Amino acid sequence: MTGRHPEQSTGSQQGAPTLIDCDIHQKWTDPEAVIAYLPDQYKDRGVQSPRILYENVAEFSRRDAVPDDGGPAGSSIEKMKDHHFDEFGVDYAVLTGNSYLNLTALPNRDYAAELAVANNKWVIDNWLVEGGPFVGSLLAAPQKPDRMAEMIRELGDHPRVVQVVMPMASQLPYGHEYYWPMYEAAEEMGLPIAMHPYTEGHGVTQPPTGAGHPNTYFEWHTLLGTYAMGQLVSLVAEGVLAKFPDLSFVVIEGGLSWVPHFLWRMDKNWKALRAQVPYLQKPPSEYVRDQVRFTTQPIEEPANPEHLLQILEMMHAEETVMFASDYPHWDTDSPLYALPPMPDEMEHAVMAGNAQELYGLPNDPTSLPTNGE
Numbered sequence: 001m002t003g004r005h006p007e008q009s010t011g012s013q014q015g016a017p018t019l020i021d022c023d024i025h026q027k028w029t030d031p032e033a034v035i036a037y038l039p040d041q042y043k044d045r046g047v048q049s050p051r052i053l054y055e056n057v058a059e060f061s062r063r064d065a066v067p068d069d070g071g072p073a074g075s076s077i078e079k080m081k082d083h084h085f086d087e088f089g090v091d092y093a094v095l096t097g098n099s100y101l102n103l104t105a106l107p108n109r110d111y112a113a114e115l116a117v118a119n120n121k122w123v124i125d126n127w128l129v130e131g132g133p134f135v136g137s138l139l140a141a142p143q144k145p146d147r148m149a150e151m152i153r154e155l156g157d158h159p160r161v162v163q164v165v166m167p168m169a170s171q172l173p174y175g176h177e178y179y180w181p182m183y184e185a186a187e188e189m190g191l192p193i194a195m196h197p198y199t200e201g202h203g204v205t206q207p208p209t210g211a212g213h214p215n216t217y218f219e220w221h222t223l224l225g226t227y228a229m230g231q232l233v234s235l236v237a238e239g240v241l242a243k244f245p246d247l248s249f250v251v252i253e254g255g256l257s258w259v260p261h262f263l264w265r266m267d268k269n270w271k272a273l274r275a276q277v278p279y280l281q282k283p284p285s286e287y288v289r290d291q292v293r294f295t296t297q298p299i300e301e302p303a304n305p306e307h308l309l310q311i312l313e314m315m316h317a318e319e320t321v322m323f324a325s326d327y328p329h330w331d332t333d334s335p336l337y338a339l340p341p342m343p344d345e346m347e348h349a350v351m352a353g354n355a356q357e358l359y360g361l362p363n364d365p366t367s368l369p370t371n372g373e
Contacts, residue, residue, distance in 0.1 A: 014364040017091035018348070019335055020355035022295045023196075023252050023324035024084075024093040026127055027074035033126070037118035042111055049115070050105040050202045053213075054220040056330060065328030073328040074098065077130055084327045085133055088335050091352065092361055095127060095136040096165050096252065101196055103141045104167035105203025113144035117151050128160040131370040135359065137165040137194060142179055143204075149185035156189035159369045162359040163250065168197040168227045169205040175231075175238025183240060187247040192293070192358060194250035195231055197224050224298070228254030229262055232292065236266065239279040241287040248358060250293045253326060257300045260314040263288060289316055293358055295324035296350070297333040305340035318346045322355040 028034055031047040038045075065083060067076030074080065085093060100119050106112040116139045128136050138155055140148040152164055164186050172178055174195070186193050200208035200220065207213050209223050228251045235241055235249060266284035274280065280287070294315070302308055312321060325333050335351065342350065355361070362368060 016363050017352040017356055017361065017365075019088060019090050020092040020094070020323065020352045020359075020361070021084075021090050021325050021327070021335070022094045022250070022322045022355055023096050023297060023326050024080070025074045025098050025327070025329060026080075026095045026123070027072045027098040028122065028126075029069075029071040029075045034115075034118050034122045037121045039114055042114055045111065047115065048106075048111075049100065049102050050199075052102065052198065053201050054208075054217040056217050056221075058330060060330055061328050062330060062332060077127070080327070081132070084325070090133055090335075092135055092355070092359075092365055093133045094162060094355070094359070095123060095134060096194065096196055097123075097137060097139050100139055101165075101167045101198040102202055103139070103199075104143065104169055104171075105199050105205050106141070106143075107204050109141065109143040110147075112141035113147040113151075116141040116148070117155075120151065120155055124155065124158055124161070128158065129370050131160075131366065131368070133365055135160045135162045135361070135368070137161070137163045138191070140164050140166045140182060140193075142166050142170055142174070142182065145179050145181045149181040152182065152185040152189055152191065156185070156191050158371075161191070162361070163192045163194050165194040165196055165252075167199045167205075168195045168231060168254070169200040169202070169208070170231070171204055171206070173231060173234035173238070175234030175236070175240050177238070180240070180243075183244050183247055187244045190246075190360070192248040192250050194252050195228065195254075196252040197227055197254065200227055221298075224253060225255040225258040229258060232262070232288070233266065236280070236284045236287055237277055239277065241291050242279045242281065245291070248291050248293065250295065250322070250358070252295045252324065253297060254294070255298055255300055256294055256296065256315065256321065257308075257311050259294060259320075260311060263315070289320060293320055293322055293354060295322050296338060297324040297326040298331050299333055299338050309340045309342060312340075312342065312346065312350075317342075318349045319354065321350045322358070323351045 061073035065073035067079035
């Protein structure tokens with residue numbers, strides 16, 4: 001795997017991180033803060049994005065994560081630090097955004113792209129400037145790949161920007177060459193590309209499941225892994241991982257237990273059907289093991305924890321899995337209880353080591369600059 005800032009990973013005298021949380025959702029209190037970064041032609045339009053179709057009747061966010069000023073959960077830096085980082089000893093928090101992930105459902109790709117750029121500049125100026133544990137993601141609106149490639153090159157050299165994040169749902173599967181300008185830019189900048197669910201079935205995206213539109217949030221959330229499978233097989237079979245060997249992908253919030261089955265089936269099909277994918281020079285599972293990482297939340301919880309450990313072993317978790325809590329959402333996973341007992345080496349890799357390597361993070365978070373200079 002490759003990552004950013006490799007020279008900084010060994011430059012600190014502080015001990016290595018023990019907990020890197022790879023899915024933290026920050027939120028703005030007032031959309032006017034983001035509108036200020038929009039081009040003039042879009043300022044009057046403000047912030048518009050499709051609402052999610054599948055609502056959690058108990059709300060998306062934890063009520064105990066609401067800050068004292070009554071703002072949205074995830075909008076207060078101090079509340080996040082006190083309530084989550086200090087509680088569990090989080091060394092790094094990878095910010096992945098909020099409901100702006102549903103930009104992919106907007107039919108106006110020019111407006112969607114400028115909203116993404118405005119959001120990213122707001123994150124840099126209002127969250128990454130805080131320093132400490134915060135590192136961030138550049139949200140990309142994949143329906144405008146050339147503009148997003150330009151944005152990745154413009155903002156991707158910020159020392160606290162560690163990845164690009166795209167919605168899990170799209171108009172075309174992500175292996176399609178339409179998206180390749182973004183991949184070229186991300187590989188050039190040394191930034192992994194993460195995929196996060198939220199927008200499935202909205203606006204111009206495809207139905208959330210192969211069976212069509214489900215009826216409830218329960219169904220939508222149960223099938224999170226299937227969306228990841230669809231995008232991942234496309235990335236492998238269309239040759240993205242082979243063509244961009246220094247580009248990594250991160251599957252966020254898709255669960256884990258499907259991964260061994262998925263890899264076994266791809267390898268079996270590759271043996272008989274490799275003429276259709278001549279650019280794959282090794283079994284598909286090896287590309288995934290080398291270039292794809294999976295975050296833990298929402299982790300499956302079998303009655304026998306040994307069964308989950310077996311799955312982690314089958315998917316080489318000591319190389320491929322990174323911890324995520326999904327704070328402050330309703331199903332936040334605790335770093336103390338979410339995972340089964342693991343061998344020490346695997347536990348360190350999952351809780352911090354794999355993310356530190358992927359993102360090229362130094363041992364001491366305070367050594368990372370907070371501005372783009």
